[in-house]
Amino acid sequence: MIRNDTQKCNDIGEVRKEIDRIDDMIVKLIAERGQYVKQAAGFKKNSDDVKAPDRVEKVIAGVRAKAELYRADPDIAEAVYRTMINCFIGAETIEFNSKKEV
Numbered sequence: 001m002i003r004n005d006t007q008k009c010n011d012i013g014e015v016r017k018e019i020d021r022i023d024d025m026i027v028k029l030i031a032e033r034g035q036y037v038k039q040a041a042g043f044k045k046n047s048d049d050v051k052a053p054d055r056v057e058k059v060i061a062g063v064r065a066k067a068e069l070y071r072a073d074p075d076i077a078e079a080v081y082r083t084m085i086n087c088f089i090g091a092e093t094i095e096f097n098s099k100k101e102v
């Protein structure tokens, strides 16, 4: 759930409790996203397909637009996504190579 009604915190403990709550959601979503990225490997023919640079740029453009909509910093969203997708390409490459060997 997206909450735009952020709470006014009274101390750093309250701030960190909210950050920990949000991190729990983010990590769960990274895990879920990762499962779909692994599945993507099964539909690809070669390592260029795995890297899919055109798709990466589409994802980044979409993420920047969503960041504007939700009042997040688009540069932060892009940097986070570029790092995350690079890591996912690594995981997808391992998955792709393991399927090839079967």
Ligand SMILES: O=C(O)C(=O)C[C@]1(C(=O)O)C=C[C@@H](O)C=C1
Binding pocket: 037, 040, 041, 050, 051, 052, 053, 055, 056, 059, 084, 085, 088, 089, 092
């Ligand atoms: O869309 C794909 O083809 C994916 O494999 C997913 C994904 C991503 O994490 O968004 C990962 C690897 C590719 O570089 C492109 C995008």
